[in-house]
Amino acid sequence: MPNLTTKELTALSDQLDFERVLHCKYLSAVQECQDQELKSKFQSCASQHLQNYNTLLTHLR
Secondary structure: OOOOOHHHHHHHHHHHHHHHHHHHHHHHHHHHOOOHHHHHHHHHHHHHHHHHHHHHHHHHO
């Protein structure tokens, strides 16, 4: 992987934080929601943001 600038590393760090926060928010929504269809959609979104987070982290290592 090529050397990244400080600005690029900051942007990637911000994106990692963003993905982690969204994952947590969707998990919280799953816990609070009563509608099974919405729960399923929230769980899917939570899983997607966790996958995004892990993919970014893998590429940075």
